[in-house]
Amino acid sequence: MSPKTLYDKIWDAHVAHEAEDGTCLLYIDRHLVHEVTSPQAFEGLRMTGRKVRAPEKTIAVPDHNVPTTLDRAKGIENEESRIQVDALDKNAKEFGVHYYPVSDVRQGIVHIVGPEQGWTLPGMTVVCGDSHTATHGAFGALAHGIGTSEVEHVLATQTLIQKKSKNMKVEITGKLKPGVTAKDITLAVIGETGTAGGTGYVIEYCGEAIRDLSMEGRMTVCNMAIEGGARAGLIAPDETTYAYVKGRPHAPKGAQWDAALNWWKTLFTDEDAVFDKVVTLKAEDIQPVVTWGTSPEDVLPITGTVPFPEDFKGGKVDAAKRALEYMGLTAGQKLTDIEIDTVFIGSCTNGRIEDLRAAAAILKGKKIAVKRAMIVPGSGLVRAQAEEEGLADIFIEAGFEWRLAGCSMCLAMNPDQLAEGERCAATSNRNFEGRQGYKGRTHLVSPAMAAAAALTGKLTDVREMM
Amino acid sequence: MDKFDKLSGIAAPMPLVNIDTDMIIPKVFLKSIARTGFGKNLFDEMRYNRDGSEIADFVLNKPAYRDAQILVAGDNFGCGSSREHAPWALADFGIKAVVSTSFADIFYNNCFKNGILPIVLPQEAVDVLMQDAEKGANARMEIDLEAQTVTTSEGESFAFEVDSFKKHCLMNGLDDIGLTMEKAASIDTFEAQAAQSRPWV
Numbered sequence: 001m002s003p004k005t006l007y008d009k010i011w012d013a014h015v016a017h018e019a020e021d022g023t024c025l026l027y028i029d030r031h032l033v034h035e036v037t038s039p040q041a042f043e044g045l046r047m048t049g050r051k052v053r054a055p056e057k058t059i060a061v062p063d064h065n066v067p068t069t070l071d072r073a074k075g076i077e078n079e080e081s082r083i084q085v086d087a088l089d090k091n092a093k094e095f096g097v098h099y100y101p102v103s104d105v106r107q108g109i110v111h112i113v114g115p116e117q118g119w120t121l122p123g124m125t126v127v128c129g130d131s132h133t134a135t136h137g138a139f140g141a142l143a144h145g146i147g148t149s150e151v152e153h154v155l156a157t158q159t160l161i162q163k164k165s166k167n168m169k170v171e172i173t174g175k176l177k178p179g180v181t182a183k184d185i186t187l188a189v190i191g192e193t194g195t196a197g198g199t200g201y202v203i204e205y206c207g208e209a210i211r212d213l214s215m216e217g218r219m220t221v222c223n224m225a226i227e228g229g230a231r232a233g234l235i236a237p238d239e240t241t242y243a244y245v246k247g248r249p250h251a252p253k254g255a256q257w258d259a260a261l262n263w264w265k266t267l268f269t270d271e272d273a274v275f276d277k278v279v280t281l282k283a284e285d286i287q288p289v290v291t292w293g294t295s296p297e298d299v300l301p302i303t304g305t306v307p308f309p310e311d312f313k314g315g316k317v318d319a320a321k322r323a324l325e326y327m328g329l330t331a332g333q334k335l336t337d338i339e340i341d342t343v344f345i346g347s348c349t350n351g352r353i354e355d356l357r358a359a360a361a362i363l364k365g366k367k368i369a370v371k372r373a374m375i376v377p378g379s380g381l382v383r384a385q386a387e388e389e390g391l392a393d394i395f396i397e398a399g400f401e402w403r404l405a406g407c408s409m410c411l412a413m414n415p416d417q418l419a420e421g422e423r424c425a426a427t428s429n430r431n432f433e434g435r436q437g438y439k440g441r442t443h444l445v446s447p448a449m450a451a452a453a454a455l456t457g458k459l460t461d462v463r464e465m466m
Numbered sequence: 467m468d469k470f471d472k473l474s475g476i477a478a479p480m481p482l483v484n485i486d487t488d489m490i491i492p493k494v495f496l497k498s499i500a501r502t503g504f505g506k507n508l509f510d511e512m513r514y515n516r517d518g519s520e521i522a523d524f525v526l527n528k529p530a531y532r533d534a535q536i537l538v539a540g541d542n543f544g545c546g547s548s549r550e551h552a553p554w555a556l557a558d559f560g561i562k563a564v565v566s567t568s569f570a571d572i573f574y575n576n577c578f579k580n581g582i583l584p585i586v587l588p589q590e591a592v593d594v595l596m597q598d599a600e601k602g603a604n605a606r607m608e609i610d611l612e613a614q615t616v617t618t619s620e621g622e623s624f625a626f627e628v629d630s631f632k633k634h635c636l637m638n639g640l641d642d643i644g645l646t647m648e649k650a651a652s653i654d655t656f657e658a659q660a661a662q663s664r665p666w667v
Contacts, residue, residue, distance in 0.1 A: 013664075015656075016649075016652050016653050016655075016656035016657075017649050017652040017653070017656075019631070021629075021630050021631060023629075023631040025646060025649060025652065025653065027653070027656050027657070027660065029667045036496050036497075036549075037548065037549065037550065039499035040499065040500065040501045040550075043499070048643075050643070053653075057667075064496075065497070078497075080497035080498070081497055083497075083499060084497055084499060087499050121666070121667070123664075124667065129548055129550075130547075130548055131546065131547050131548040131572060133548075144572075145548035145572050146548060146572065146575075147548055147549075147550035147553075147572060147575060147576035147579060148501075148550040149550060149576065149579035149580070150575070150576075150579070152643065153642065153643050153646065156643050156646075156647070157643065157646045157647060157650075157653060158653065158657070159646060159653055161631070161642055161646065163629065195484055195542055195545055196484075196541060196542040196545070196568050196570075199542070199568050199569075199570065199571060200571070226572075229542065229545065229570060229571070230571075231571050252666035256665060256666040257666075259665070259666065260664075260666045263664065295484045295486075297484075314483075314541075314589075315481060315482070315483035315540045315541055316483055318481070318482065318483075319482060319483045319484060319540075322482070411493050411547075412493065413493045413494075413496065413497070430486075430488070430546060430547075432486045432488040432489070432546060433488065433489060433511065434488055434489075434492055434511050435488050435493075438492075438511065438516070
């Protein structure tokens with residue numbers, strides 16, 4: 001048998017039908033659903049008289065529109081947002097899928113709830129009408145975002161029409177230096193490959209620095225595979241993975257656990273397997289990074305200076321000019337001189353317990369120097385755990401708003417938005433124009449870097465605070 | 467879904483690289499539970515001032531391009547979110563084809579579900595098409611999906627690649643859920659086997 005990559009193995013285990021031209025029906029093990037990209041899909045089923053083929057493999061949770069303020073039990077003020085969440089409520093009940101409503105303590109960002117509840121397991125295929133589905137690749141699951149037409153297709157058939165992507169290996173050798181985190185790894189990789197560098201590929205992240213990461217860190221790395229253009233990011237499961245999964249509500253138990261574990265242990269890239277593209281970074285070369293522009297590839301070490309548009313080539317020259325104007329920055333200025341007024345810690349990239357611990361370690365006993373700072377835990381359970389560990393008290397004493405779970409200011413579909421011209425150090429995943437609010441300015445950073453910026457009111461090298 | 471075979475239309479130049487789905491349709495317009503009506507908000511923040519007035523120098527506001535059916539765009543068009551609202555907005559505006567050196571994967575797939583043909587060509591070809599698009603309304607670009615060619619107003623032709631299954635569905639306006647349901651027996655068989663080999667799923 002020819003050697004296979006991890007991606008090859010998961011793919012092969014899920015092909016339900018293959019046409020002569022290589023078009024496959026890929027069987028989907030878990031379908032996650034949120035309120036923004038699903039209403040038209042459920043409506044499509046209703047109009048054609050179709051059913052959800054596997055409601056037991058379909059999990060719905062509202063996250064994008066939900067308010068994160070403590071008074072949210074009183075309902076959603078914005079009418080359109082309320083209609084969208086109500087539609088999910090109705091559809092989940094009518095079609096009989098698993099559902100975590102806003103009132104449930106387990107509610108949160110779909111990509112945090114899935115792993116937390118044990119829905120996401122190694123070797124699975126996982127899809128969701130959301131590009132950050134890549135997150136679940138941290139478990140060695142083939143996970144990617146789909147559009148609403150495909151959501152309807154999966155609801156109706158439990159399959160997706162797919163052609164196989166190419167294999168790409170991203171290896172991070174050696175050990176990270178203090179103050180450098182999973183977020184810095186994933187941003188540094190995008191800085192290296194560009195936002196289209198992964199187009200047409202599924203990435204497998206490997207190497208000592210990846211192995212050393214917790215599951216939370218691995219989820220942060222895979223989450224942003226999509227920002228590098230890849231269909232999905234994968235990390236082979238290991239003891240860290242099994243330890244995280246074991247005992248979760250929907251993880252296998254007893255004899256089924258043993259059977260599952262036996263299979264999961266075969267999920268690695270064979271020694272002589274061939275990758276179509278390989279990128280290698282040395283962990284010790286990675287520094288805490290920030291983005292300066294309006295694309296996630298606009299990454300620089302915090303010690304750097306804002307680049308000159310002329311430093312780039314082709315269409316990127318004009319894009320960089322536009323980005324500097326949008327961001328209100330001057331080429332040549334030091335990144336650490338950039339003043340910020342808002343800090344956002346949360347999102348499916350960095351809204352897990354380890355992220356909150358990293359922020360709390362910097363914030364403990366100190367006060368913020370920015371206009372507004374908020375921490376939005378990724379799920380109700382993350383929030384509860386942070387309160388139990390005393391992290392919430394640290395945040396509140398520092399001057400942070402301590403919110404309920406949701407996507408919040410990552411994409412600002414709910415009231416958590418930047419005002420025009422406001423500048424934010426954010427632990428989220430996209431610094432696009434208007435992403436966090438009309439004419440809002442976003443600098444992507446790790447949770448520790450966001451906390452450091454909150455304390456100084458400027459983009460700050462967290463290593464100086466450690 | 468509308469069938470796509472041949473198209474002769476005005477092409478609008480958008481040379482900016484990394485045009486993301488937040489630019490194509492900002493999130494404030496994702497709150498609809500319908501599939502239609504997004505065209506008026508296509509490229510909203512680039513196209514309108516805050517008071518709703520048009521930004522005159524945005525390409526689709528220029529008289530020559532108001533009826534454009536083709537976009538010629540910079541690299542990595544459609545990156546970012548999976549929102550199908552992006553192709554819904556393009557289609558609702560009247561855009562039927564987009565030409566670029568590359569597209570983000572999810573956006574690319576979403577186009578085909580909505581009667582839009584995304585065409586990938588090398589930089590040199592996109593450069594020629596971009597120049598042609600800059601000529602305005604008098605220059606009509608021709609796209610022939612059957613023959614897999616794009617032709618400038620000057621008659622210069624470029625061949626493009628497209629997946630045969632996607633081409634077939636687009637040319638015939640096929641609903642792919644219906645096509646997949648014809649293979650229900652294969653899905654049943656797979657599901658039964660998987661229930662044996664991976665019962666924990």
